[in-house]
Amino acid sequence: MWQMYLPIAGNSVNILVILGLGGFVGLLSGIFGVGGGFLMTPLLIMFGIPATVAAASDSNQIVGASTSGTLAHWRLGNVDVKMGVLLLVGGILGGTVGVQIIKVLRALGNADFLISITYVLMLGGVGSYMFMESLQAMRKAKKPAAAQTAPRKESRYGAALKKIPFQTRFDKSGVEMSMLIPLLLGVLVGILAAIMGVGGGFIMVPVMVYLLRMPMHVVVGTSLFQILFTCVNVTIMQSVSNHTVDFVLAVLLLLGSTVGAQVGTKIGKKLHGDQLKILLASLVLLVCVKMLADLLMQPAILIAMKGGH
Amino acid sequence: MQLRALLTLLLVPVLLAFAETRSSAEVTVGLDRSTVEITAFYNGTTVKASGMVPAGTEAVVVVSGKPETLHLKRKGKVANLLWMNVGDLSFHDAPRVYTIYTSEGARDAAENPELECSFPALERRVKIEPPGKDEHFFFGEFLKLKKHDKVFASVPGAVSLEAGEDGNRSFETTLQIPPRMGQDDYTVTAFAVDGNRVVDRAEAKLQVRQAGFPASLSKLAFGQALLYGVLSVLVAVAAGFIMGAIFGGKGGAH
Numbered sequence: 001m002w003q004m005y006l007p008i009a010g011n012s013v014n015i016l017v018i019l020g021l022g023g024f025v026g027l028l029s030g031i032f033g034v035g036g037g038f039l040m041t042p043l044l045i046m047f048g049i050p051a052t053v054a055a056a057s058d059s060n061q062i063v064g065a066s067t068s069g070t071l072a073h074w075r076l077g078n079v080d081v082k083m084g085v086l087l088l089v090g091g092i093l094g095g096t097v098g099v100q101i102i103k104v105l106r107a108l109g110n111a112d113f114l115i116s117i118t119y120v121l122m123l124g125g126v127g128s129y130m131f132m133e134s135l136q137a138m139r140k141a142k143k144p145a146a147a148q149t150a151p152r153k154e155s156r157y158g159a160a161l162k163k164i165p166f167q168t169r170f171d172k173s174g175v176e177m178s179m180l181i182p183l184l185l186g187v188l189v190g191i192l193a194a195i196m197g198v199g200g201g202f203i204m205v206p207v208m209v210y211l212l213r214m215p216m217h218v219v220v221g222t223s224l225f226q227i228l229f230t231c232v233n234v235t236i237m238q239s240v241s242n243h244t245v246d247f248v249l250a251v252l253l254l255l256g257s258t259v260g261a262q263v264g265t266k267i268g269k270k271l272h273g274d275q276l277k278i279l280l281a282s283l284v285l286l287v288c289v290k291m292l293a294d295l296l297m298q299p300a301i302l303i304a305m306k307g308g309h
Numbered sequence: 310m311q312l313r314a315l316l317t318l319l320l321v322p323v324l325l326a327f328a329e330t331r332s333s334a335e336v337t338v339g340l341d342r343s344t345v346e347i348t349a350f351y352n353g354t355t356v357k358a359s360g361m362v363p364a365g366t367e368a369v370v371v372v373s374g375k376p377e378t379l380h381l382k383r384k385g386k387v388a389n390l391l392w393m394n395v396g397d398l399s400f401h402d403a404p405r406v407y408t409i410y411t412s413e414g415a416r417d418a419a420e421n422p423e424l425e426c427s428f429p430a431l432e433r434r435v436k437i438e439p440p441g442k443d444e445h446f447f448f449g450e451f452l453k454l455k456k457h458d459k460v461f462a463s464v465p466g467a468v469s470l471e472a473g474e475d476g477n478r479s480f481e482t483t484l485q486i487p488p489r490m491g492q493d494d495y496t497v498t499a500f501a502v503d504g505n506r507v508v509d510r511a512e513a514k515l516q517v518r519q520a521g522f523p524a525s526l527s528k529l530a531f532g533q534a535l536l537y538g539v540l541s542v543l544v545a546v547a548a549g550f551i552m553g554a555i556f557g558g559k560g561g562a563h
Binding site: 007060299 | 348352381382383385387390392393398447454457489519524527531534539557
């Protein structure tokens with residue numbers, strides 16, 4: 001009982017387990033604006049879903065969760081469409097470049113080694129920085145009770161940004177900068193995401209917080225908006241070229257995750273930007289530790305199906 | 310001419326006698342159903358196999374899938390520290406499924422290299438590329454992988470034997486069909502085993518096929534991939550909107 005057969009994955013799963021899994025990951029995306037593929041894909045593999053099907057069906061699920069999350073954040077005024085579109089266009093360009101880079105890397109050999117190391121270093125670096133930074137900000141905020149967000153002093157970085165052409169104002173984010181900056185950062189994140197085989201939410205969120213200096217709540221909403229379109233693209237591409245999207249699996253997952261995303265948004269609303277950042281940083285560090293452990297411990301079986309990380 | 314006729318006359322009774330012993334010592338196998346249907350809530354099933362083996366022999370029943378080429382990744386240590394994929398391995402003529410059920414008297418049959426139905430004999434048939442001295446080790450890892458997925462297995466002592474007519478023995482066993490054993494044609498082979506020797510064998514066909522909802526969905530996914538992809542996206546977006554409407558309505562304006 002409670003088992004359902006997944007025709008593309010070629011295995012059956014417990015409906016309740018998959019609903020719960022979807023709910024949990026949806027919750028995380030509602031709170032932090034990440035897709036959650038980094039968590040979902042390995043968990044699905046653990047439940048006997050082939051790696052390629054797990055990744056593709058998960059992106060189909062993220063379409064549902066991020067629609068739900070974007071909508072919830074939209075109501076709260078947390079989606080900067082202009083910024084999101086620029087990042088998205090950059091991300092698509094970067095993704096295309098990244099796919100070519102990975103082909104060259106694979107041809108040279110040792111690509112997996114490079115990818116794993118980049119991944120761990122990146123997660124470790126970003127996670128630690130975010131953690132320290134938000135910890136400091138929280139301490140500062142405690143002393144002068146009134147000052148919630150200390151005015152940022154004009155750094156050299158900020159001054160340089162002002163000189164780039166195509167200056168424009170991003171109302172929702174409350175920042176003014178050249179349109180080229182989010183476009184270029186989008187390209188960068190797209191390249192990294194393609195090389196590492198991840199959705200990119202984990203890199204995009206810190207980029208928006210620290211390099212684009214957007215307020216944390218707008219970052220979450222805008223990130224979800226952007227992830228939605230990326231995953232629509234991935235789902236259709238995977239269906240057409242690899243036939244790896246399992247619709248039954250995706251529907252079960254998104255029944256959980258769309259609810260999770262709504263609840264997550266409500267939780268996120270109650271948290272301060274710095275609290276959100278520190279929680280996300282802990283999550284990033286946790287994933288980093290898990291990846292490192294995978295790399296250091298001998299696997300039980302020394303051969304594996306293709307398609308995993 | 311006369312000599313040939315004489316020889317023929319002499320040979321015929323010998324041949325007849327041989328045919329007779331063969332028929333009295335024939336192996337048979339049958340299944341309680343020849344088709345397993347995968348429907349929406351399918352979670353694997355069982356199929357009963359039964360038949361006869363000659364007196365004095367043990368029964369081994371093997372369920373095997375079509376041979377295929379499998380491309381796998383080899384894991385190894387890089388820089389003496391990190392475990393990761395270090396190369397590709399191809400397994401040619403590796404059956405998708407290989408489960409061995411034995412009678413009590415042939416408990417070791419799955420591991421007996423002398424018997425063609427065993428895993429060591431399968432190892433001789435599977436070709437690993439690139440070849441090398443580690444082949445035996447990698448075949449062992451391949452077995453672990455397949456056993457983990459429950460598509461390779463050995464179940465010693467699962468075949469029950471009873472004395473039947475003419476001194477032959479009738480056997481019966483329950484074959485486990487795991488959900489991982491997908492849509493395909495499979496062969497169920499019954500071997501009559503005497504020590505290190507297969508005396509005779511018989512085959513039955515088992516078809517596993519998707520039916521109803523899983524079948525229509527697979528057809529769409531492989532036949533009209535673009536439509537399938539777009540529909541998947543639309544359903545996901547609709548689910549997101551519906552949840553948004555439900556929660557948005559209940560939560561009031563923020």
